[in-house]
Amino acid sequence: MKHIHPLKALLIGYLGYIGLGWILLCLPWSQGSGQVGPLDHLFTATSAVSTTGLATVGTSNSYSFFGQIVILALIQMGGIGYMTLGSFILLARNRELPAARKNVARWAFVLPEGFNVVHFVRNVVLFTFAIEFLGALGLFFAFRSAGVENAIWQAIFHSVSAFCTAGFSLFPDSLEQFSTNFWVLSIVAMLSVSGATGFLVMSDLFGSLSGKRDRVTLTTRIILHATGWMIVVGWIGLFLLEPSYRNLSNEDRVLASGFQAMSALTTVGFNSTSIPTFAHAPVFLLLLMMILGASPSGTGGGLKSTSVSAALATVWSTLKGRSNVTFWGCEVPAHRLTMAFSSVVFYVIIFFAGGLVLLCLQPEPMADVLFEAASALGTVGLSRGITGDLTPLSKFVVIALMFIGRIGPITFGLALFSGESKPLEMEDLAV
DSSP: OTTSOHHHHHHHHHHHHHHHHHHHHHSGGGBOSSOOOHHHHHHHHHHHHTTOOOOSSOHHHHBOHHHHHHHHHHHHHHHHOTTHHHHHHHHHTTOOOOHHHHHHHHHHTTOOTTOOHHHHHHHHHHHHHHHHHHHHHHHHHHHHHTTOTTHHHHHHHHHHHHHTTOOOOSSTTTTGGGTTOHHHHHHHHHHHHHHHHOHHHHHHHHHHHTTSSSSOOHHHHHHHHHHHHHHHHHHHHHHHHOGGGGGSOHHHHHHHHHHHHHHHHTTOOOOSSOGGGOOHHHHHHHHHHHHHOOOTTSSOOSSOHHHHHHHHHHHHHHHTTOSSOEETTEEOOHHHHHHHHHHHHHHHHHHHHHHHHHHHHOOSOHHHHHHHHHHHHTTOOOOSSOGGGOOHHHHHHHHHHHHHHHHOHHHHHHHHHOOSSOSSOGGGGGO
16 A cells, blocks of 8 residues: 555545445345345445445344444444544554555645644544534433434434434434424534534634634635535525425424535535425525535535635636635635636536436436435435435446545546656645
8 A cells, every 4th residue: 555646545445445344234134124235235335434325225224233333333434534543543552653554644634744643643533532422412312302212322323424424314214303303403413514624624713712823724714604604595595495494483494494504515414304395496506505515624525615615716806807816815826726626627527427327327307316416426415315216327326426425526536547646735635
C-alpha cells in the first residue's frame, strides 16, 4: 500500500470494507427470517460502508442481531473514515503509526502538510464516540417514552446511523411513526448535523466559542452559512409546497418540513413522512438538496457546500464584472475555483450517466428513477419506493453510484487517473 498513491489506497480500502461486510452478511448466522440473496447482501454492505441507507431488504427482519451488528460496524467504519479506527487501535496500544498510514489519513481527511495526524485521529474517534454516546442516551429515553421495544439497541443503532449520516433504521417505516415526536426527531437532527459538518468544523467552532481562537476559519464560516441557509430554504420550501403537510397542525408541519429538509441536505436519509406520496415540486426540491450535500469534512455526501459556494461566488463575480472571486473580503485562489468547478462538472456527469443507465433498466417513472440515482450518488438513502423493485443490473448500477458517492466523484476520478505523484495539493480536495 505504501507504494501506491494514497487516493488509490482509499479506493482499495473501502472496497476491502465492502468485501469483508459482504462475506459476513452472507454467513448463515447473519440471516433473519427473510431469504436474502448474495446480490442483496452486497447492496446492503455497500450502502452501509457508503453511509447511504438505501436497502433492497428490511434490516430488522432480513438480518439477525449478529447481522445488524455487522451492518452497524460497517456504518461506523464508513462514517468515521478509512483507516481511522484501525489507527486509533494502534495508538491505544502505544504503537507508532506507519508513514503510509499517516499519508493516507492526511488525504482521507484533507489535512495539510505538517498537521499532527496522531492528535487528529485520537480526537476524531473520541469526538465521534462521545457524540454517539450522548445521542444514544437521549434516544433511549425518547424511545422508551414512546413505548419502543428493545429501546437500548434501537437507541445505539439509530445514534450511530444518524451521526454517520447513514439513514439505516430498524423500523420498517424509517422514522415515520415518530413524525410528531419532537424529541426523537430533534436528537436525530442534532446527530446528523454534527456528523455532516464534521470534526474539523465542530472543533474550530468550539475553539472560537471557548476563546481558544479569535475567530473561525473562512472555510468553517462558509460551511456553517451554506449549510444553515440551505436547510432554511429547504425548510420553507417544503413547508409551503408539500400538500400533505397542510393537514398537520402548525407545530407538526414545522417539525416535519424542517426534519425532511435537514435529512436531505445532510444526506442522513431518514424520513419522518412518506416520500412516495410527495408532490412533484417538493420532490424536485429534495432532489436538489440531495445533490448539494453536506460539508467536505463530514460524513455526508453530495456536491459539498464549499464547492457549491465557490461556484455560486464565481457566477456572482462574473455577473458583477469582477475578475477575482472573494468571500467576506478574502480572495479565493484560482486553483480552488478550478477544483470546485471540476467537482461540480464531474459530479453532474456521473449523475446523468448513472441516471440514464437506470432509466434504460427500470420501468418506473423518470422522476422516481432520477431521485434514486441522486440519492445513491449523494449517499442519502431517501427513496420514492423503488429500491426493493430494482432489477439485478439496476442494483449493480446503484451499488456503483453509492461507492463513487462515498469516495467522492472527483476523488474517485483522481484515484483512477492520477499518477504516483500528487496531482494536486491535498487542501484542494476540501472543496
